[in-house]
Amino acid sequence: MRKVHDLGGLPTDQPIDRTEHEMEAWERRVDSLNSILGEKGFKKTDELRRAIESLGPEQYLTLSYYERFTAAYEALLVERGVMTTEEIDRKMSELERERG
Amino acid sequence: MGTAGGDAEPVRYQPGDRVQVRVGLPPHHIRTPAYIQGKTGQVETLCGVFPNPESLAYGGSGLPKQPLYRVQFDQTEVWESYHGSAIDQLLIDIYQHWLEPAAD
Numbered sequence: 430m431r432k433v434h435d436l437g438g439l440p441t442d443q444p445i446d447r448t449e450h451e452m453e454a455w456e457r458r459v460d461s462l463n464s465i466l467g468e469k470g471f472k473k474t475d476e477l478r479r480a481i482e483s484l485g486p487e488q489y490l491t492l493s494y495y496e497r498f499t500a501a502y503e504a505l506l507v508e509r510g511v512m513t514t515e516e517i518d519r520k521m522s523e524l525e526r527e528r529g
Numbered sequence: 530m531g532t533a534g535g536d537a538e539p540v541r542y543q544p545g546d547r548v549q550v551r552v553g554l555p556p557h558h559i560r561t562p563a564y565i566q567g568k569t570g571q572v573e574t575l576c577g578v579f580p581n582p583e584s585l586a587y588g589g590s591g592l593p594k595q596p597l598y599r600v601q602f603d604q605t606e607v608w609e610s611y612h613g614s615a616i617d618q619l620l621i622d623i624y625q626h627w628l629e630p631a632a633d
Contacts, residue, residue, distance in 0.1 A: 431554050431563045438564035438608070479558035479586035 433486045459495040462502065472505050480504045537578045537594035538625060546572045547631035548600060550623060558586035561627045565619075569631045570602035576622055596625040 452460075466472045480501035484492070488500060506512045542548060552566045553559075560582050576599055580591025604617040611617070 430556070435563050437562045473585050473588075475558065475582040475585035476588065478582075482558060 432482050433484075433489045434482045456495045459498050463498060466502065466505075471509065471511060472502070476505055477501055536592045538596060540575060540578070540596045541625055542572045542575075542596075542598060542628065544572050544574055547633065548572055548598075548628040549631045550600075551627050551629060558583055559627075561623060565602070565607065565621055565623070568602055568607055569633070570600045570606070573599045573601045573620060579624075581624065581626075597622055598625065598628065600628070 463477070467474070477498070481489070481497045483504070484497060484500055489497065492500060503512075503514075503517060507514055507517075547569060548571070549569045550561065550566050554563060554566075576597040578594045578596050581589075581593070581595045582591070585591045599620055600623050602619045602621070603615075604613055604619055605611045605615055607619050
């Protein structure tokens with residue numbers, strides 16, 4: 430089956446958004462994390478691509494470019510046993526409490 | 530650039546060879562988009578010999594390495610209703626295991 434990212438040649442009524450936008454601070458951090466995770470041997474580029482393609486249509490189509498990266502990092506780090514989903518969820522709850 | 534060796538698939542095609550892209554949408558990660566599958570083109574250059582991304586994507590070694598070719602297609606071959614110039618070309622990098630000799 431053609432996966433959700435493989436769009437080449439599919440018909441669409443949506444115009445292509447060619448507008449540029451300044452990268453936000455969190456997007457820069459997510460991009461930096463990509464380099465760091467690679468240097469530390471926690472992920473390869475092809476693994477990141479595979480993890481992004483495997484997010485599933487609902488996530489893939491609603492998340493932005495760097496949001497897909499973060500979802501893929503989580504999947505890969507959990508897969509490798511570097512972190513657990515529980516640890517990530519606990520930290521997220523902590524941050525939400527701290528920052529309201 | 531990667532180089533051929535004992536851990537690499539032998540280079541099978543030369544620039545100018547006519548090749549057809551294999552057809553298949555397996556559930557695993559691939560680097561050969563659907564739109565180019567089944568199309569016939571011509572090898573422009575050998576880019577090098579690289580670890581197989583379909584193996585690297587799952588934490589594998591990527592061995593045996595695969596030759597990667599830049600393949601040239603007529604746009605009119607790629608798109609059924611191509612409205613541009615008849616001499617327009619598309620260049621795309623394709624790994625050897627996705628190519629077979631063209632029937633013509």
